[in-house]
Amino acid sequence: MTSFSIGIDTPEVIRQKVETAAHYPVLKLKLGSPKDKENLAALRDVAPKKPVRVDANEAWRTKEEALKKLQWLAKDGHIQFVEQPMPADADPKAMVWLKERSPLPLFGDESYHHADAAPRCADCFHGVNIKLVKSGGISGAYEALQAARRLGLKTMIGCMIESSVLISAAAHLAELADYLDLDGNLLITNDPYSGVTTSMGTLSFRIAEEPGGLRVTKRAEG
Numbered sequence: 001m002t003s004f005s006i007g008i009d010t011p012e013v014i015r016q017k018v019e020t021a022a023h024y025p026v027l028k029l030k031l032g033s034p035k036d037k038e039n040l041a042a043l044r045d046v047a048p049k050k051p052v053r054v055d056a057n058e059a060w061r062t063k064e065e066a067l068k069k070l071q072w073l074a075k076d077g078h079i080q081f082v083e084q085p086m087p088a089d090a091d092p093k094a095m096v097w098l099k100e101r102s103p104l105p106l107f108g109d110e111s112y113h114h115a116d117a118a119p120r121c122a123d124c125f126h127g128v129n130i131k132l133v134k135s136g137g138i139s140g141a142y143e144a145l146q147a148a149r150r151l152g153l154k155t156m157i158g159c160m161i162e163s164s165v166l167i168s169a170a171a172h173l174a175e176l177a178d179y180l181d182l183d184g185n186l187l188i189t190n191d192p193y194s195g196v197t198t199s200m201g202t203l204s205f206r207i208a209e210e211p212g213g214l215r216v217t218k219r220a221e222g
């Protein structure tokens with residue numbers, strides 16, 4: 001089951017996007033704009049209790065600011081976790097401080113590219129977001145997932161804006177992840193490939209034409 005991403009926008013557009021995403025059971029909301037409160041309120045107008053993952057994308061500059069935001073988000077009652085509250089180059093001691101006090105689980109994204117960063121991330125976060133683009137492909141992502149799991153970190157497989165080639169490749173690793181955020185191919189209209197499909201947020205290879213390998217097929221030109 002993948003989350004569906006709602007990018008930073010005006011509250012009115014957020015409202016429309018959340019309405020359009022009604023058939024996705026889990027949303028991911030990007031924060032880090034001056035309108036964070038209005039944007040979450042707009043989402044909640046449309047989807048009052050839907051599980052939401054928040055991605056702060058390194059937005060909060062100090063540990064105190066980040067903690068204040070996390071305490072505000074925890075009051076919502078339906079936020080699953082918060083991704084990358086502080087910049088990846090922030091003082092690791094500040095991130096450890098934040099992890100000790102955070103009322104919500106924290107996930108590293110920009111802080112976690114390769115398996116060798118797993119020990120540092122285990123000090124600073126409760127989980128990590130692994131993307132094939134960051135980790136160098138399937139084998140790098142596999143190593144990054146295994147290294148994180150060995151240290152007790154929760155794992156999410158995420159993506160950039162991608163075609164169905166990389167989304168399908170990532171989907172083959174799904175069993176190593178606690179959470180999926182594989183919606184990059186749903187956010188584009190010019191995907192040259194088809195592979196894994198998404199229905200009501202659930203990924204499946206059931207109707208993939210290609211029976212082997214990545215299970216990806218080039219779409220007919222049209």
Ligand SMILES: [Mg+2]
Nearest residue numbers: 055083084109
């Ligand atoms: Mg992220």
